[in-house]
Amino acid sequence: MLKTANKNTDIFIYGVKAFTPLVSNPIYKVLVNSKDPKEKFNTNLEIYRDYDGDNITDKNLVYNEYTGLYWIWKNWKLKDYIGLNHYRRYYTFLDNVPNINDIFKKNRIVLNNKFPLQINNIPTNNRDFYAHWHNLSDFDLMGEVVKDLYPEYADGWNKMANTSYIYPSSIFIMTKDLFDEYMWYIFDVVEEFNDRRNCHTNEDYINYVKAHSEDYIRKEHPYYNETMQARVIGYLIERCLCAFLMSGGSKSLESHSAQFPWKVYDVKYNV
Numbered sequence: 046m047l048k049t050a051n052k053n054t055d056i057f058i059y060g061v062k063a064f065t066p067l068v069s070n071p072i073y074k075v076l077v078n079s080k081d082p083k084e085k086f087n088t089n090l091e092i093y094r095d096y097d098g099d100n101i102t103d104k105n106l107v108y109n110e111y112t113g114l115y116w117i118w119k120n121w122k123l124k125d126y127i128g129l130n131h132y133r134r135y136y137t138f139l140d141n142v143p144n145i146n147d148i149f150k151k152n153r154i155v156l157n158n159k160f161p162l163q164i165n166n167i168p169t170n171n172r173d174f175y176a177h178w179h180n181l182s183d184f185d186l187m188g189e190v191v192k193d194l195y196p197e198y199a200d201g202w203n204k205m206a207n208t209s210y211i212y213p214s215s216i217f218i219m220t221k222d223l224f225d226e227y228m229w230y231i232f233d234v235v236e237e238f239n240d241r242r243n244c245h246t247n248e249d250y251i252n253y254v255k256a257h258s259e260d261y262i263r264k265e266h267p268y269y270n271e272t273m274q275a276r277v278i279g280y281l282i283e284r285c286l287c288a289f290l291m292s293g294g295s296k297s298l299e300s301h302s303a304q305f306p307w308k309v310y311d312v313k314y315n316v
Contacts, residue, residue, distance in 0.1 A: 050144045053125040056218065058090075059113040060132030061105060063315040066090060070140040073130070076113045078105045085315055106247040106272070109279030110215055111231065118228040128155065128218035133312035136216070136305045145218065154298050155218035156290070157307040159210040171284060172206040178269060179280055180260040183242075187281045190237045191288055195230055201292030205284055212290060213283055216307055223298075227289060234285060235278055242277075250275040 057076045058066050063084035066075060075092045077084075086092055095116035096102035105112045110131065117127065126145050130136065136157065148155060162174040169177070175184045188206065192199040205211075219227065244250045254261050254274045261274040290299040 050146045051142055054128065054142075054145045054218070055121070055124050055126075056128035056130060056142075057093075057113065057117060058130045058132060058135075059110045060314065064132040064312060065315060066132070067135060067310060067312065068140050070142055072142050076116065078102055078112060087315070104247060104278075107250050107276055107278045108235075109276060109282075111235075111279065111282055114215070114228065115232070118224070123221035123224065125221060126218055127221055127224045128216075130216055131214060132314070133310045134214050134216060134307060135310065137308050138305060148218075148303050149220070152303040153220075153301040154223065154290070154303075156212050156299075156302045156304045157214070157216040158304050160213050162209050162211060168209045170207050170209050171211060171287070174211075175280070175284070178266060179274065179277075180257065182260065183277055183281060184284065186241060187234065187238055187285065190234050190241065191285060194233055194237055198230070198288045198292045200294070201288035201290065201297070202284075204291040205287040208287075208291070211283060212287055214307075215283065215286055217286075227286075230289060231282060231285060235282070238278070238281070244277075247275065250277055 051072050054072055055074055056072055057074050058068070059076045061078040062081070063077065063079065063086050065087040066073065069089055071090065073090055075086065075088060075090050076095055077092070078095050080094070080096055095113045097120065098116070099119035101108065101112050101115050110129065114129065126149070162169050162171060164174065164177050172184060175181060188202050191202050239245050242253065244253050251271060254271045258271070262271065263269070290302070291297055
């Protein structure tokens with residue numbers, strides 16, 4: 046049963062194809078990127094698709110779950126609190142969702158636990174970690190964009206770049222006002238980044254990666270092929286979220302957050 050206290054909260058579970066959620070609590074809603082009408086969902090939860098209404102669904106390859114968050118921002122009647130999980134990444138409380146009202150009496154945001162960054166079992170900072178897996182010039186360009194457009198988050202970007210942990214996968218619960226503030230920030234900096242890179246479509250980013258393959262493709266990381274490396278915006282937004290969280294010193298969102306364990310579960314799409 047849905048706790049009365051949580052009727053003012055929606056947590057969306059996002060995926061690009063049909064999946065069977067690990068939860069049944071109606072606080073959750075399923076949001077998918079796929080247009081396939083033959084998809085079958087084994088769930089009692091409400092199902093929504095991010096190509097309805099005002100959407101950027103065609104940019105999913107590059108934007109990842111942020112095509113879903115854009116759809117929520119532009120089309121959903123927000124309740125007091127809005128959250129995101131993924132088809133196989135969840136807070137480990139699953140259906141036993143704690144009282145959200147009680148959490149926000151003492152906190153400004155709900156996050157997942159910190160994820161430590163390492164290269165060859167040696168702790169490393171965000172900037173070096175990004176350089177190990179991706180194209181460092183993208184990281185540095187996004188840092189310039191954040192500092193130019195949102196100088197109030199410059200200290201957060203610098204802290205993130207030098208910190209040896211991250212809050213990955215954009216798993217969170219925010220108030221609707223904070224969510225609106227965060228969405229404006231994210232899509233402002235992303236649009237400016239796209240302009241400076243002169244890349245605006247999936248194809249633009251794939252072609253850019255191909256043209257600069259020496260900066261993206263590494264034999265030791267075969268998983269990150271040209272298509273995976275084209276997911277530039279998705280990788281960078283994780284860092285932009287951390288800058289958002291870490292700005293403001295002792296007054297930062299990170300300093301006033303409730304952090305819950307999360308897990309990547311062995312769940313596959315329904316194919």
